[in-house]
Amino acid sequence: xxxxxxxxxxxxxxxxxxxxxxxxxxxxxxxxxxxxxxxxxxxxxxxxxxxxxxxxxxxxxxxxxxxxxxxxxxxxxxxxxxxxxxxxxxxxxxxxxxxxxxxxxxxxxxxxxxxxxxxxxxxxxxxxxxxxxxxxxxxxxxxxxxxxxxxxxxxxxxxxxxxxxxxxxxxxxxxxxxxxxxxxxxxxxxxxxxxxxxxxxxxxxxxxxxxxxxxxxxxxxxxxxxxxxxxxxxxxxxxxxxxxxxxxxxxxxxxxxxxxxxxxxxxxxxxxxxxxxxxxxxxxxxxxxxxxxxxxxxxxxxxxxxxxxxxxxxxxxxxxxxxxxxxxxxxxxxxxxxxxxxxxxxxxxxxxxxxxxxxxx
Numbered sequence: 001x002x003x004x005x006x007x008x009x010x011x012x013x014x015x016x017x018x019x020x021x022x023x024x025x026x027x028x029x030x031x032x033x034x035x036x037x038x039x040x041x042x043x044x045x046x047x048x049x050x051x052x053x054x055x056x057x058x059x060x061x062x063x064x065x066x067x068x069x070x071x072x073x074x075x076x077x078x079x080x081x082x083x084x085x086x087x088x089x090x091x092x093x094x095x096x097x098x099x100x101x102x103x104x105x106x107x108x109x110x111x112x113x114x115x116x117x118x119x120x121x122x123x124x125x126x127x128x129x130x131x132x133x134x135x136x137x138x139x140x141x142x143x144x145x146x147x148x149x150x151x152x153x154x155x156x157x158x159x160x161x162x163x164x165x166x167x168x169x170x171x172x173x174x175x176x177x178x179x180x181x182x183x184x185x186x187x188x189x190x191x192x193x194x195x196x197x198x199x200x201x202x203x204x205x206x207x208x209x210x211x212x213x214x215x216x217x218x219x220x221x222x223x224x225x226x227x228x229x230x231x232x233x234x235x236x237x238x239x240x241x242x243x244x245x246x247x248x249x250x251x252x253x254x255x256x257x258x259x260x261x262x263x264x265x266x267x268x269x270x271x272x273x274x275x276x277x278x279x280x281x282x283x284x285x286x287x288x289x290x291x292x293x294x295x296x297x298x299x300x301x302x303x304x305x306x307x308x309x310x311x312x313x314x315x316x317x318x319x320x321x322x323x324x325x326x327x328x329x330x331x332x333x334x335x336x337x338x339x340x341x342x343x344x345x346x347x348x349x350x351x352x353x354x355x356x357x358x359x360x361x
Contacts, residue, residue, distance in 0.1 A: 016126035017189060023117045024186050030113055031179045032335055034106040035172070039331040041103045042168070042223055043324045046096035048080050050104070051157055053150040059108065061101050071097065080161045107149065111142055134185055141178050148174060165224025166259060172220040176213055179335070180342050187346030195293040197348050204283050205345040208303070211276050212341045216334050218269040227262035227269075228322040234315050237270065238263055273311055280304045291348075299344040306337050 041047050051074045052058070062068045072093045075081050081088065118135060121127045127135065152171045155164035222228055231237050238247060248264045251257045257264040280303055287300035310333045317326040 046099035049096040168224040169220035227266040
């Protein structure tokens with residue numbers, strides 16, 4: 001009887017693990033969808049079409065012509081309409097409205113998709129102690145992300161014709177941090193056998209996650225400054241492989257060049273891409289030389305291949321003056337790269353440091 005009861009508990013625990021992992025992967029998929037729609041919203045300059053933040057009533061879009069006209073009149077009061085879109089038709093306004101509305105609704109849907117199953121799994125005892133704090137932390141970050149989204153939009157409602165590149169980059173990077181955290185948690189829950197690897201490879205695997213997030217941040221700055229439209233040649237930028245210092249660092253104080261000088265921001269984005277590619281090539285060689293685990297080798301190789309593909313997509317996107325289709329592909333590839341970077345780190349780090357209690361979740 002005791003053996004049967006123990007077996008039943010083990011089966012229920014395994015069902016609980018599978019259910020929690022499947023739920024987190026669904027949440028991650030929603031985050032990716034929100035990132036892609038958010039990218040399209042930025043590229044179509046739709047982000048300022050809804051000038052109010054109504055977390056609950058904002059879920060209901062205009063349904064009558066009078067309601068659409070009222071929303072359009074609100075949009076007409078901001079600088080973007082007066083200086084960029086003056087004369088826009090109501091039909092054109094509806095197009096940009098739907099992009100922003102869809103992005104906001106997806107963000108709110110993530111909250112429900114996360115919170116309701118989370119409470120259910122807590123009630124059923126599927127979530128162990130080691131997972132509770134990280135998951136509560138994810139929910140808190142999600143709530144903060146919603147506030148950051150409005151903070152970003154509000155920057156373009158009074159004095160600017162677009163949102164602040166600082167706030168845009170923070171908003172996008174925070175979404176990617178949330179996504180990376182979800183993938184990390186899911187990877188840890190698998191709890192496979194530890195991988196024997198030198199410390200340097202574990203450190204670099206973790207470093208890649210940070211570097212990809214930094215590159216995503218720089219890419220968002222490039223988007224926020226429309227730097228891809230200003231400097232769209234390769235391999236030269238502003239007529240040289242390395243622009244002159246008086247062009248890269250003319251803003252004062254000096255730090256502003258790294259966030260507000262379109263040339264410097266895009267140059268940094270390119271240089272970091274080259275650095276990541278070179279480091280990834282060496283890392284792949286080192287992993288395949290020193291690590292026997294096939295999964296670790298596969299991730300290292302895939303990471304290099306994806307970086308090469310991403311670099312080519314970035315170059316073509318630049319040369320063709322940032323068409324929406326290529327720009328969205330470039331962003332989607334960045335998310336895929338982040339996924340592989342996290343899984344790569346989880347293979348070498350999370351397997352090594354995983355907690356026995358976590359493995360029981």
